[in-house]
Amino acid sequence: MLSWLGRRTLWVVGGFGDYALFSARAARECFSTRRLWRRLVRAVFEQGVLCVPVIVIVGMFTGLVLGLQGYYTLVRFGSAGLLGTLVSLSLIRELGPVLAALMLVGQAGSALAAELGIQRNSEQIVALESMGVGSRGFLVAPRLIASVFVFPAQAAIFVAVGLWGGSLSGSLLLGVEPGIYWSGVERAVEWADVRECLLKAGVFGFLTTSLCAFHGFHADRIPGLSGARAVSVATTLAVVQSSIVILAADYVITSFLV
Amino acid sequence: MPPLLSVKGLHKSFGSQHVLRGVGFEVAHNTVFTVVGPSGAGKSVLLKCLATICEPDAGEVRFEGRLLASGERAARADFRRRCSFLFQHNALLDSLTALENVALPLEQTTDLDDAEIRRRSLDALREFDLQDFRDRHPGRLSGGMQKRLALARAIVTTPELVFFDEPTAGLDPLRRNAVFAMIANFQRRHGFTALVVTHDLAEALVVSDRVALLDRGHIHFEGTPGDFLHDDDPAVRAFRDSLNTLETEVAAIRNQPPG
Numbered sequence: 001m002l003s004w005l006g007r008r009t010l011w012v013v014g015g016f017g018d019y020a021l022f023s024a025r026a027a028r029e030c031f032s033t034r035r036l037w038r039r040l041v042r043a044v045f046e047q048g049v050l051c052v053p054v055i056v057i058v059g060m061f062t063g064l065v066l067g068l069q070g071y072y073t074l075v076r077f078g079s080a081g082l083l084g085t086l087v088s089l090s091l092i093r094e095l096g097p098v099l100a101a102l103m104l105v106g107q108a109g110s111a112l113a114a115e116l117g118i119q120r121n122s123e124q125i126v127a128l129e130s131m132g133v134g135s136r137g138f139l140v141a142p143r144l145i146a147s148v149f150v151f152p153a154q155a156a157i158f159v160a161v162g163l164w165g166g167s168l169s170g171s172l173l174l175g176v177e178p179g180i181y182w183s184g185v186e187r188a189v190e191w192a193d194v195r196e197c198l199l200k201a202g203v204f205g206f207l208t209t210s211l212c213a214f215h216g217f218h219a220d221r222i223p224g225l226s227g228a229r230a231v232s233v234a235t236t237l238a239v240v241q242s243s244i245v246i247l248a249a250d251y252v253i254t255s256f257l258v
Numbered sequence: 259m260p261p262l263l264s265v266k267g268l269h270k271s272f273g274s275q276h277v278l279r280g281v282g283f284e285v286a287h288n289t290v291f292t293v294v295g296p297s298g299a300g301k302s303v304l305l306k307c308l309a310t311i312c313e314p315d316a317g318e319v320r321f322e323g324r325l326l327a328s329g330e331r332a333a334r335a336d337f338r339r340r341c342s343f344l345f346q347h348n349a350l351l352d353s354l355t356a357l358e359n360v361a362l363p364l365e366q367t368t369d370l371d372d373a374e375i376r377r378r379s380l381d382a383l384r385e386f387d388l389q390d391f392r393d394r395h396p397g398r399l400s401g402g403m404q405k406r407l408a409l410a411r412a413i414v415t416t417p418e419l420v421f422f423d424e425p426t427a428g429l430d431p432l433r434r435n436a437v438f439a440m441i442a443n444f445q446r447r448h449g450f451t452a453l454v455v456t457h458d459l460a461e462a463l464v465v466s467d468r469v470a471l472l473d474r475g476h477i478h479f480e481g482t483p484g485d486f487l488h489d490d491d492p493a494v495r496a497f498r499d500s501l502n503t504l505e506t507e508v509a510a511i512r513n514q515p516p517g
Contacts, residue, residue, distance in 0.1 A: 124349050126349065133363070
């Protein structure tokens with residue numbers, strides 16, 4: 001039992017080291033990758049444009065639910081007029097960056113892990129390296145760079161749509177004056193909140209994209225598995241671990257900023 | 259003139275499985291050198307060790323006299339710029355079009371401008387009769403077209419050495435002959451050195467300048483195709499005779515009385 005625990009611990013610690021080296025090498029190789037901007041544009045399209053629908057839909061429903069739940073909680077204390085404050089601060093400080101990142105992991109992150117896993121399986125990554133092309137710089141770095149900008153942008157869209165959703169349920173359905181709602185939003189939100197939202201989103205983007213890329217890139221190293229099964233397991237690991245990392249990083253960043 | 263590629267004492271194991279046991283040979287400039295052997299002999303592993311895709315456990319590989327050890331970054335970078343690898347299953351990037359696949363090594367490893375890259379890539383596609391399919395992704399091409407596309411990508415950088423890993427795997431006899439003819443034709447036209455691994459002995463003997471037999475981790479023969487046909491080494495005889503075995507067995511089955 002003890003030796004199993006020891007081996008497992010070493011495997012986990014070794015995994016952290018591999019991940020850190022992988023991310024560092026991807027960051028280093030981006031400087032030697034030619035025509036990086038073309039790959040960057042493609043990455044922004046994959047993580048940005050293609051993911052906007054899911055961000056809008058989830059943002060809308062999050063705002064609607066917040067408006068609904070917030071109203072019935074606040075009305076008990078005679079504070080229904082603070083609905084705008086409640087919805088805006090909840091979205092901007094926590095729900096916006098966290099839920100947007102979770103949705104992006106589910107769509108773009110899983111796609112990235114699966115694509116790299118299949119490329120690993122079919123020797124496409126080895127082919128790049130045999131040509132003298134840095135595979136991490138070519139395949140991973142553009143996505144890492146894009147994520148640092150796209151995740152905050154998506155979080156901003158999420159928050160904006162969520163605020164509107166909160167207004168929809170709070171004002172249209174439950175009778176809170178729209179002017180009171182939106183003035184509550186304006187009074188509550190400060191630049192520090194916006195910075196916190198964007199910082200969290202950027203950090204989540206880098207961590208989750210690098211983690212998803214790491215698992216896909218090393219799909220051939222999963223013990224006892226190969227082929228489609230290995231890609232499937234790598235993709236699952238990527239999504240699950242990225243989701244956990246988002247919540248853990250959220251706590252760490254919040255503890256420093258509050 | 260020193261050999262283009264020199265291999266000495268190459269060893270490679272995967273766990274307890276010893277794939278290469280002290281393999282050594284030399285490849286001269288501007289020749290077709292073929293390594294033959296039964297399936298599972300370690301031919302692909304050997305090729306990947308020579309192309310620095312896989313690290314050998316021991317031994318040395320020299321390219322024009324320069325050692326290609328894992329620490330020799332400059333030598334390896336220079337080597338990879340001057341050689342190409344044709345994978346058994348082509349390894350085309352399926353997110354790129356045919357034209358983008360061919361242009362990729364030029365875009366990433368040369369200082370050519372976009373117009374020149376496009377011109378050279380289209381020329382390479384034309385050479386393999388693929389110009390009409392330049393905007394198709396590899397998944398929408400036939401197996402033979404994918405092979406030609408992979409070859410176009412391999413030669414677009416005008417390499418000095420091209421590694422061919424089982425170039426005829428999975429192809430019917432007619433297409434096998436066509437691929438070997440294509441390799442020989444382009445080798446003579448472009449003047450590169452071809453290092454081929456295959457288990458197709460008949461075709462290999464026709465197009466190769468030199469042949470080596472790899473079996474159970476050892477090189478049992480290295481020489482001309484003519485010498486290979488007359489060599490008395492037991493492993494060479496067994497591999498040579500395996501070509502006749504299928505014909506003999508099929509003839510025996512056909513000659514058996516019914517029931």
